[in-house]
Amino acid sequence: MAVLLRDASDRLAQESLLFARKSVDSQQLASAALAHEISNPLGAVSPNLELAMEALGSGAKDSRELAMEALGDARLGLAQASRVLEQFRGALGPTERAQGEPEGTELSSVVAMAMRLGQRLGGGRAQLRLEEAATPAVGLPSIQLLQVLLNLLKNATEAIPADTQGNIVVRIGTLDDGAAWIEVEDDGHGIDPHTRSRIFDPFFSTKASGSGLGLAISRSLIEAVGGELSLREGSGAGSCFRIILPARA
Numbered sequence: 001m002a003v004l005l006r007d008a009s010d011r012l013a014q015e016s017l018l019f020a021r022k023s024v025d026s027q028q029l030a031s032a033a034l035a036h037e038i039s040n041p042l043g044a045v046s047p048n049l050e051l052a053m054e055a056l057g058s059g060a061k062d063s064r065e066l067a068m069e070a071l072g073d074a075r076l077g078l079a080q081a082s083r084v085l086e087q088f089r090g091a092l093g094p095t096e097r098a099q100g101e102p103e104g105t106e107l108s109s110v111v112a113m114a115m116r117l118g119q120r121l122g123g124g125r126a127q128l129r130l131e132e133a134a135t136p137a138v139g140l141p142s143i144q145l146l147q148v149l150l151n152l153l154k155n156a157t158e159a160i161p162a163d164t165q166g167n168i169v170v171r172i173g174t175l176d177d178g179a180a181w182i183e184v185e186d187d188g189h190g191i192d193p194h195t196r197s198r199i200f201d202p203f204f205s206t207k208a209s210g211s212g213l214g215l216a217i218s219r220s221l222i223e224a225v226g227g228e229l230s231l232r233e234g235s236g237a238g239s240c241f242r243i244i245l246p247a248r249a
Helices: 003-043 045-058 063-092 107-121 142-158 191-200 213-223
Strands: 124-132 166-174 179-187 230-231 240-245
Touching: 003 166, 045 063, 045 107, 063 107, 107 124, 107 142, 107 166, 107 179, 124 142, 142 166, 142 179, 142 240, 213 230
Parallel strands: 124 166
Antiparallel strands: 166 179, 179 240, 230 240
16 A cells, blocks of 8 residues: 555656746747747837938938838837737737627738838848739738748758859749638758758757747747648758648638
């Protein structure tokens, strides 16, 4: 009997330790995810404020228009950071925030906004080009779609060698079943087979300063509305990520 009690006690202690470790891991994951997702929108604030200050100080004829556009993008970055905080707060417990159906999102306007912000965040390392066709409205909220696209554009920019001028192509279109698709393709160094097999794993990163959460979070957001995020073969040596989103019912 004493042996059985001791075994049961040891097993309970091991299970309690395992639970505690999982709890710590979950907290670390949530903290790291929040830090990662809030860094992209906040990263757009500083360069846009600097651009606005330069425009206002230049005295050029269109300086006010340029400054207002840059200030608008800075405001958007702050708004997105606020929405990310709302999402995480909602994931941790009940809130008073409405939990209604996702809004219908028009792809073209969100994609254009993401490309404008991505160009400034990238510091001119790559030229961005859009190839678009008509697409339906989708069920993913625009702020989350923007979040995903900024992650993909950031990764695409970082895949381009620092001493070269790269190219990133964003394509949007519609599948035969009515679903919308978006592709982000770069002409960077590409992804090796081992990395491809783990590219969506949380905390997996090939970058020394990378958190390894951007693609994992992005896939989670896409799949939450019945969509897909995958890595495909591109037209060249670089990488191509494809998003498929069901049309808004």
